[in-house]
Amino acid sequence: MGEVDPAFIQDPQHRPKLCATEAEEIPVIDLSPVTNHAVSDPSSIEGLVKEIGSACKEWGFFQVINHGVPLILRQNIEKASRMFFAQSLEEKRKVCRDERNAMGYYDTEHTKNVRDWKEVFDSVAQDPSVVPLTPDEHDDRLTYWTNASPQYPPHLRDTIKEYVEQTEKLSFMLMELIALSLGLEAKRFEEFFVKDQTSIIRLNYYPTCPSPHLALGVGPHKDVGALTVLAQDGVAGLEVKRKADGEWIRIKLIPNSFIINLGDIVQVWSNDAYESPEHRVVVNSEKERFSYPFFLFPAQETEVKPLEELVSDQNPSKYRPYKWGKFLIHRFSTNFKKREGENIQILHYRIK
Ligand code: OGA
Ligand code: NI
Numbered sequence: 001m002g003e004v005d006p007a008f009i010q011d012p013q014h015r016p017k018l019c020a021t022e023a024e025e026i027p028v029i030d031l032s033p034v035t036n037h038a039v040s041d042p043s044s045i046e047g048l049v050k051e052i053g054s055a056c057k058e059w060g061f062f063q064v065i066n067h068g069v070p071l072i073l074r075q076n077i078e079k080a081s082r083m084f085f086a087q088s089l090e091e092k093r094k095v096c097r098d099e100r101n102a103m104g105y106y107d108t109e110h111t112k113n114v115r116d117w118k119e120v121f122d123s124v125a126q127d128p129s130v131v132p133l134t135p136d137e138h139d140d141r142l143t144y145w146t147n148a149s150p151q152y153p154p155h156l157r158d159t160i161k162e163y164v165e166q167t168e169k170l171s172f173m174l175m176e177l178i179a180l181s182l183g184l185e186a187k188r189f190e191e192f193f194v195k196d197q198t199s200i201i202r203l204n205y206y207p208t209c210p211s212p213h214l215a216l217g218v219g220p221h222k223d224v225g226a227l228t229v230l231a232q233d234g235v236a237g238l239e240v241k242r243k244a245d246g247e248w249i250r251i252k253l254i255p256n257s258f259i260i261n262l263g264d265i266v267q268v269w270s271n272d273a274y275e276s277p278e279h280r281v282v283v284n285s286e287k288e289r290f291s292y293p294f295f296l297f298p299a300q301e302t303e304v305k306p307l308e309e310l311v312s313d314q315n316p317s318k319y320r321p322y323k324w325g326k327f328l329i330h331r332f333s334t335n336f337k338k339r340e341g342e343n344i345q346i347l348h349y350r351i352k
Contacts, residue, residue, distance in 0.1 A: 004209065004211045004214050007115060008108070008115045008116075008117055008214075009215060010219065014216065014220065025252055026055075026061045026063065026240060026252075027051065027055040027058075027062040027063070028065060029051050029062050029063070030048075030065055030066050031065070031067050031173075032066040033048045034048065034173060034177070035068035036066070049181050052178060053181030053182075056181060056274045057273070059240065060262040060277035061240045061259070061261045061279070062259075063251070063252075063257040063259050063260070064170075064257060065254065067258055068166075068169075068170065069167060073163045076159045077163045078233055080156045081203045081205070083152065083153040084121060084150060084156055084203070085119060085290075087152060089107065092105045092119070094150075095150045097122065097148075099333065100143065102122065102145055103124055103145050104121065104148035106122075107119040107120075115216070115219060116216065116217060116219060117206060117207065118217050118218065118281075120203065120204055121150075121203040121205075122202050123147045123157075123160050123164075123200065123202075124201075125164045125168055125197065126198075127147045128145060129146075129196070129197075130143075130196055130198075131143060131144070131145055131325055131329055132323075132326055133329075135329045160201055164199075164201045167201070167231075167294040168294065168296070170229055171296045174227060175189045175227060178262075178266065182270055184309060192298035192299065192302050193296070193298055195299055196299035197297060197298060198297040198298065198300055198324070199225070199294065199295055199297045200294075200297065201292070202294075202295065203290070203292055204217075204281075204289075204291045204292070205290055206237065206289040206290070206291075207283075207288050208286060208287065209285060211285075215283060216282060217282065217289070218281040220241070221280070222277065222278055222279075223264070223276060223279075223295060224263055224264050224295075224328070224331060224346075225263040225264070225295045225296050225298075226263050226297065227260065227262060227296045228260065228293050228294065228295050228296070229258050229259075229260055229293070229294045229296070230259045230261070230292065230294070231258055231259075231293075232289070232292075233289065233290045235253075235284070235289040236251065236252070236253050237282045237284065238251045238279060238280075238291070239251065239279060239281070241277065241280075243277075250282075262276045263296075264346045265304055265324070268304050268305065268306060268319045268346055268349075270307070270310060271306035271318050271319070297324070298324050299324070299325075300324060300325025301325060302324040303321045303323060303324075304319075304322050304324050305320070305322075317351065318350060318351055319346065319351060320349045320351060322349045327344055330344045331343060331344060
């Protein structure tokens with residue numbers, strides 16, 4: 001991408017201030033009580049659960065260290081991703097997604113409704129993944145999302161697969177800790193993911209931007225799934241909106257850490273005990289940036305609603321149930337249309 005095309009220029013209220021606050025750090029949580037087999041002291045896990053609970057309550061965002069994912073897998077995905085995105089647009093567009101199969105490559109030239117200064121390569125964790133054919137609630141037809149097979153680099157698919165296996169494992173472990181922190185059984189969330197989960201691994205590429213004060217890599221948004229496990233390479237840019245005052249806080253780089261954020265589904269399951277945080281990505285004029293989020297998504301037929309254990313007469317359900325698959329497909333299909341701001345939101349299901 002060259003000069004900033006007007007299509008990418010953010011509305012004035014969304015333009016980034018390029019000196020985001022770094023004074024207050026989001027929590028950094030050491031997972032060794034659950035990843036280091038030598039540690040078997042239940043009280044150390046109790047402490048960890050408490051930490052997770054307060055991080056979820058206060059921020060919905062935290063970083064984890066000693067997470068058990070081998071560094072080499074991450075280095076491999078970083079290398080492969082750089083090789084893929086370094087190709088010409090023409091080459092990359094050979095594995096473009098389309099309206100029927102949302103997996104593969106896209107750049108925002110294709111989907112001008114979003115002003116994001118980035119390119120993406122999406123893959124499903126479970127290939128193929130069953131999803132609804134249309135967002136229409138009266139249409140029961142299903143289809144599959146399958147992974148694209150770029151010719152270059154030849155090992156891209158295998159590299160992604162190896163990486164996903166580990167990040168998925170990490171995300172399940174985190175869901176157990178989150179369940180415990182809400183006073184639930186550790187395995188409470190398992191049923192939603194064991195069969196036919198629709199999780200996605202995304203390779204994000206943010207090219208350098210000549211006017212970073214006008215554009216954003218990703219505009220302010222909340223993640224729609226249960227949980228996001230993100231690796232960023234050596235260039236910062238991810239920012240989270242602090243709940244207390246709406247200030248944007250830059251996420252500090254910690255080598256080999258993962259950045260975790262809650263998504264809308266956990267917000268609904270917990271009946272707003274935890275909220276999914278708003279975040280965005282700032283670009284810069286000198287260094288391109290790469291990131292690798294794993295979005296943990298349940299099976300398409302999952303009916304998302306507050307968990308029975310977490311609602312009561314005093315704390316009635318705050319959401320009407322919605323079908324995950326329909327929600328997901330709605331989100332992806334609006335990406336193909338110029339309908340910014342009309343994306344489906346959990347807010348539409350909130351009981352007033
Ligand atoms: C996203 C996202 C952050 C990043 O893709 O939803 O928030 O650092 N990405 O790339
Ligand atoms: Ni996000």
